[in-house]
Amino acid sequence: MRTGENVAVVLTSYPDEAAQAEHLAALRDHPLAREEILPALARERIAPDLTLRLAPTARSLLR
DSSP states (O other): OOTTOOOOOOOOOOSSHHHHHHHHHHHHHSHHIIIIIHHHHHHHOOSOOOOOOOOOOTTOTTO
């Protein structure tokens, strides 16, 4: 983070990639998100979206 910069961070968890894709599709189809929220975020954006994925390692207890 840098002083004077605004960021939006969203952390989510899904059981698999299909569930994530289903959630994103539902979000894009939701009237409030489609008509107000996503356009408002796009107006404020000065850089492309950045999606980072975390995955458990071989030694992780999450597997």
